[in-house]
Amino acid sequence: MKGFALLSALAAVGLVSGSPTKRADPTPITIKGNAFYKGNERFYIRGIDYQPGGDSARVDPLADKEICSRDIEWFKDLGVNTIRVYTVDNSADHTECMGLLADAGIYLVLDVNNGLYSLNRAAPALSYNAAYLQSIFATVAEFAKYKNTLAFFSGNEVINEKGNEFNAPYIKAVTRDLRAFIKAQNLRAIPVGYSAADVSESRFQTAVYMNCGPDEVRSDFFAFNDYSWCNSDFKTAGWDAKVKNFTDYGLPLFLSEYGCNKNTPRKFDEVQALMSKEMTGVYSGGIMYEYSYEESMYGIVDIDGKAGKGKVTKHKGGAEYDNFKKSLKDNAAPSGDGGASSTSHSSSCPAKSSDWNVDPKLLPEMPKEAQKYMKEGAGKGPGLSGSGSQTAGDSGLSTKNVTADGSGSSGSSSDKDNAAALSGSSMVGTLASVAVALVGSMLL
Numbered sequence: 001m002k003g004f005a006l007l008s009a010l011a012a013v014g015l016v017s018g019s020p021t022k023r024a025d026p027t028p029i030t031i032k033g034n035a036f037y038k039g040n041e042r043f044y045i046r047g048i049d050y051q052p053g054g055d056s057a058r059v060d061p062l063a064d065k066e067i068c069s070r071d072i073e074w075f076k077d078l079g080v081n082t083i084r085v086y087t088v089d090n091s092a093d094h095t096e097c098m099g100l101l102a103d104a105g106i107y108l109v110l111d112v113n114n115g116l117y118s119l120n121r122a123a124p125a126l127s128y129n130a131a132y133l134q135s136i137f138a139t140v141a142e143f144a145k146y147k148n149t150l151a152f153f154s155g156n157e158v159i160n161e162k163g164n165e166f167n168a169p170y171i172k173a174v175t176r177d178l179r180a181f182i183k184a185q186n187l188r189a190i191p192v193g194y195s196a197a198d199v200s201e202s203r204f205q206t207a208v209y210m211n212c213g214p215d216e217v218r219s220d221f222f223a224f225n226d227y228s229w230c231n232s233d234f235k236t237a238g239w240d241a242k243v244k245n246f247t248d249y250g251l252p253l254f255l256s257e258y259g260c261n262k263n264t265p266r267k268f269d270e271v272q273a274l275m276s277k278e279m280t281g282v283y284s285g286g287i288m289y290e291y292s293y294e295e296s297m298y299g300i301v302d303i304d305g306k307a308g309k310g311k312v313t314k315h316k317g318g319a320e321y322d323n324f325k326k327s328l329k330d331n332a333a334p335s336g337d338g339g340a341s342s343t344s345h346s347s348s349c350p351a352k353s354s355d356w357n358v359d360p361k362l363l364p365e366m367p368k369e370a371q372k373y374m375k376e377g378a379g380k381g382p383g384l385s386g387s388g389s390q391t392a393g394d395s396g397l398s399t400k401n402v403t404a405d406g407s408g409s410s411g412s413s414s415d416k417d418n419a420a421a422l423s424g425s426s427m428v429g430t431l432a433s434v435a436v437a438l439v440g441s442m443l444l
Contacts, residue, residue: 023099026148029107031191031220035340036150036252036284042340044275044333045150045254045285047082047109048075048324052308054294058115058384059308060089061097062108067308068097071291074301074312076104078321079328082150084109084256084287090139090381098146107150109256109287110143111195112136112178116388121158123390124170130369130396131382132389136174137181137373138381144187152190153256154178157197157225165202165358168209173363173398175210176217177370184374191220195256198226204245205350205358211251212349212360213404222249225257225289229270239273246282250345255286261298265319271327281339288324300324362401369396 027038036043052067053059061067062085075083083106088094101108113119117135120127136154143149154175158167171194178192196206203224210219229237246253258270273279274286292308293299293315300321304310314321349360373379389395 021099024102024105026102026105026107028147028188029150029191030189031252031344033341033343034250034252034282034284035337036221042333042337043284044280044338045082045109045287046080046271046328046333047084047285047287048078048080049086049257049287049290050083050292051086051290051294052292052303053306054292054296055086056115056295057307058087060087060092060384061085061308062094062101063089063092063097064308065096065100069100070312072100072104072106074291075106078325081105082107082109082285082287083291084111084153086111086156087114087384088139088143089383090135090142091383094142094146098143098148102146102148107148108143108146109151109153110139110149111153111156112139113153113155114384116384116386116390117382118390119155119158119167119170119174120390121160121164121167124158124167125364125397126393127390128170128173128364128367128398129389129392130367131392132395133174133177133367133370134373134378134395135382135386135389136178137378140178140181140190141185141187141378142381144182144190147188149190151221152178152192153195153223154192154219156195156256159199159202159206160197161199162201162355165205165356168206168358169363172210172217172219173366175219176363177366179220180216180366181374181378185377191252193219193221193223193251196222196224198224198228201355205353205356207246207249207253208347208350209356209358209360211249211347213346215346217363217404218346219251221252221254223254223256226255226286227258227260229258229273230260231263231267231269233269234273234278240278243279243282248341249282250341250347252284253282254284257289258286259289259298265316265323268320268324268327271324272331275331275334277334277339280334281341284340285333361404363404364398365400365402367396367398 029036029038029043052061117132155171158171159165175192194210207222210222234240259266274283290298292301292303300315301312302315303312350356
């Protein structure tokens with residue numbers, strides 16, 4: 001009797017529960033035409049980039065309840081509906097943090113790559129291997145379980161300057177492979193796309209290249225990082241020209257990073273533009289860079305500990321934090337369809353030029369050693385303590401090109417500028433130079 005009374009008392013104060021905490025059941029974001037939708041309602045990305053500890057810390061904030069629960073309270077205060085996370089541990093469980101995000105009405109845009117497992121822009125043929133694909137497939141399998149996973153990035157700024165567009169076929173192949181894995185494993189159809197650098201010589205060519213060809217090789221959306229608005233205005237920043245260029249693009253488009261820091265404190269007037277009728281027919285919002293103040297000097301809060309842990313305070317008295325919060329509050333997402341198109345379509349592949357020397361007909365074939373993951377699943381991910389895939393050519397490399405429609409194979413070329421060349425001679429060159437190539441290169 002005393003035991004029953006004790007249990008009753010504990011239950012009354014919530015210390016004993018017959019069922020787990022009930023979580024929100026978020027509506028998955030889908031694509032119709034050139035826009036995102038939450039059910040029948042147009043969805044605009046009003047987000048913030050989230051990498052506590054910085055890009056070199058290799059911290060997974062979604063596997064640590066102490067970190068994510070702390071920061072979600074700040075996200076709720078800001079009023080964001082989306083976060084972008086650059087690094088996760090695909091061997092960890094993310095149920096708790098993804099549930100807390102769902103409770104807060106917040107969606108996730110996730111980079112499938114990390115510093116250990118990614119395409120290396122200096123040696124794409126070597127780094128596009130089976131070990132790499134197993135890791136990113138494992139990441140997709142983990143996060144496809146959560147209804148508030150909005151989208152996956154197949155790469156980030158791999159093409160980051162004029163002259164390295166030869167990486168484009170590898171990015172497109174990764175996008176193709178991720179979409180094929182999702183379909184083969186009967187996972188929820190989470191959109192897959194690329195986050196591009198704002199390189200004027202190749203920005204638009206990259207976008208149309210990712211949207212050209214058969215459906216199996218096209219992206220679901222396109223995003224790019226844009227730092228041209230430096231406390232200026234729509235025309236001065238050149239956003240009017242970008243809207244014009246991307247009109248009738250055919251896929252959802254959004255900014256994966258924005259927030260120039262040349263003039264501080266930042267006012268974030270970009271939000272007003274992104275939510276205006278001048279842009280909503282073409283763009284679906286954007287993600288401000290970034291939450292925590294790191295070495296890159298963009299954040300709006302300070303974290304006083306290491307590896308993303310510690311107390312959070314507003315950066316420099318909170319001017320930028322308050323400006324961003326106010327800009328979101330003052331510029332609500334518009335009602336209706338915002339002028340979006342209800343239909344999607346492919347683009348014509350970009351012609352070769354001095355700025356874009358890519359053969360649109362050829363893509364590297366998935367390494368045969370990775371093809372088993374389509375049927376068997378990826379298995380457990382290597383996490384953030386694995387040996388990495390940058391030089392894991394012995395795990396299995398692509399040995400030939402295939403036509404974009406997958407209907408057959410073509411002979412390889414030794415010309416690096418062919419972009420999809422995977423011949424023996426070019427591979428020998430890659431292997432011989434990889435040690436030099438990796439030093440000082442940014443691994444994405």
